[in-house]
Amino acid sequence: MSASPDPLPQTFFARSALEVARDLVGCTFLFGEAGGRIVETEAYRQDDPCCHGYRGKTDRNAVLFGPPGHLYVYFTYGMHFCANVASEEEGVAAGVLLRALEPEHGVEGMVARRGVPEPRLLASGPARLAQALGIGRAENGLPVWEPPLAILPRDAAAPEPRVVTTARIGVRGGDQKPWRFADADSRFLSRSPARTPILPSG
DNA sequence: CTATAGATAATCT
DNA sequence: GATTATCTATAGG
Structure with missing residues (x-):
């Protein structure tokens, strides 16, 4: 009786990238057989010099x-390839x-x-x-609410993740906006929050 | 544990 | 011709 929950719908991503980035922590990202729990995200918005769409x-x-909602x-x-989920509205x-994610499904293939x-x-x-x-x-341009992609919501029965906010990693120039979101209790982060400026989140 | 160099090619100026 | 939302190996504390 463990029916898989419905994937997050397109409307989930039609919000500020900041909200989407925070809310994605703790969700499960799947591509085919492989995937796991999202533990780290970063938001990029049009008015930000670091955003690929800035120019x-x-x-x-x-x-x-x-x-919104396309990869x-x-x-x-x-x-290297890196994956984002488009958010906000068309034209923006x-x-x-x-x-980062915690490997849970299809670990053999990942290895x-x-x-x-x-x-x-x-x-x-x-x-x-x-x-x-x-x-x-x-995979560029694929909708994340249709197979082979899916993003599943957090388990409502599980405790909410403790999300910390830090500066984004690897961005050059421009200002340092605190737009990185990470599960403070995860051991699968790309970098410890202690090594970046931490701001309380929430 | 931290710090740094080198890899390597599409994209943009 | 310069830059890059990174990773790995290696050297040093």
């Missing part, structure tokens, strides 16, 4: 400007970077794709996460 729409960032996959550093560049056995190295980091799940160019 206008291009072929690369077009999904970020599209309707924005970009390639960087000559070797905003999204949530999926930075094979990553080439490392340590659970804590499988998906703790945006490029690791994408590689572990097998996300690449082909």
Whole structure:
């Protein structure tokens, strides 16, 4: 009698990227057989110099400007893919970077794709996460509420995650906005919150 | 534990 | 030609 809950609908993502990023912590992200509990996200909004859409729409960032709830996959550093979920409204560049998750489903496949056995190295980091799940160019633009993608809501019976807010990691130039959201009690973060400025959240 | 260099290519100026 | 929302290996405390 353990029916899987419905995936989060498109309307969930039609809100400020800040709210979506915070609310995604504790949800379950699935791509095919692989996935797990989201423990770390970052928000990017159009008015922010760090946002890929800050300087206008291009072929690369077009999904970020599209309707909410679609996967924005970009390639960087000559070797890494990273996955975001577009948010807010069509025409506005905003999204949530999926930075880390706790492997729960299809762990064997993740180990094979990553080439490392340590659970804590499988998906703790945006490029690791994408590689572990097998996300690449082909997944750019896919809706996250339809197979093979799904994001499941938190278990209502489980305690709410303790979400901490820190500066975003790896962003250059511009201002340091506290738009990283992490489960303070997770051991699967890409970086300890203690190593970044922490602001109380909530 | 922290710090730093090097890898490597699409994208943008 | 410069930059990059990163990762890994390696060196040092």
